[in-house]
Amino acid sequence: QKEVEQDPGPLSVPEGAIVxxxxxxxxxxxxxxxxxxxYSRKGPELLMYTYSSGNKEDGRFTAQxxxxxxxxxxxxxxxxxxxxxxxxxxxxxNNDMRFGAGTRLTVKP
Amino acid sequence: DADVTQTPRNRITxxxxxxxxxxxxxxxxDRMYWYRQDPGLGLRLIYYSFDVKDINKxxxxxxxxxxxxxxxxxxxxxxxxxxxxxxxxxxxTSEVGKETQYFGPGTRLLVL
Numbered sequence: 001q002k003e004v005e006q007d008p009g010p011l012s013v014p015e016g017a018i019v020x021x022x023x024x025x026x027x028x029x030x031x032x033x034x035x036x037x038x039y040s041r042k043g044p045e046l047l048m049y050t051y052s053s054g055n056k057e058d059g060r061f062t063a064q065x066x067x068x069x070x071x072x073x074x075x076x077x078x079x080x081x082x083x084x085x086x087x088x089x090x091x092x093x094n095n096d097m098r099f100g101a102g103t104r105l106t107v108k109p
Numbered sequence: 110d111a112d113v114t115q116t117p118r119n120r121i122t123x124x125x126x127x128x129x130x131x132x133x134x135x136x137x138x139d140r141m142y143w144y145r146q147d148p149g150l151g152l153r154l155i156y157y158s159f160d161v162k163d164i165n166k167x168x169x170x171x172x173x174x175x176x177x178x179x180x181x182x183x184x185x186x187x188x189x190x191x192x193x194x195x196x197x198x199x200x201x202t203s204e205v206g207k208e209t210q211y212f213g214p215g216t217r218l219l220v221l
Binding site: 004032042043044049092099 | 142149150151152153154157159199208209210211212213214215
């Protein structure tokens with residue numbers, strides 16, 4: 001079993017839809033949780049960063065962490081074609097960073 | 110200009126050859142990392158360095174070596190390349206005390 005599980009998709013939605021991306025993890029020592037966005041042929045770029053359980057909102061993006069269930073989510077509201085990318089969850093404990101495999105998202109105009 | 114640069118961006122080599130991938134950063138970060146990305150496996154850590162004198166093995170270091178020539182430069186070497194080292198390689202940096210990492214554009218490596 002992988003330490004971080006992420007559905008690879010692909011996920012295709014119409015423009016304006018709400019997108020939900022999820023990861024589960026097995027190591028309860030993870031303390032920091034991140035979402036990265038990776039466009040084709042580019043390096044991952046940080047999208048959201050959270051430390052504790054709960055929600056964090058940044059514009060159209062909301063990151064949610066449930067440590068008791070070892071489950072994190074990223075919600076994208078009013079999705080746009082420019083959101084089409086691969087989304088990677090990541091989590092860290094004391095410099096031990098682990099990534100999910102990434103979910104490929106396509107938002108169709 | 111990009112804060113984290115990688116050279117080359119693409120490389121084709123043959124089995125048994127020695128190759129080096131280079132990473133430079135202008136962010137002033139002390140910590141640097143090398144990852145490989147494979148379809149379905151995500152990013153996996155190869156080596157990381159917290160400063161010029163500190164080098165640590167990551168999850169998958171076998172077959173790789175690194176050199177931290179300066180705060181701004183971190184190189185990854187494949188001493189004798191093999192086909193299953195075909196992958197996308199990323200360099201990343203981070204600040205001391207901060208968990209987030211900043212990635213370069215990647216090097217696409219094909220080992221024939």
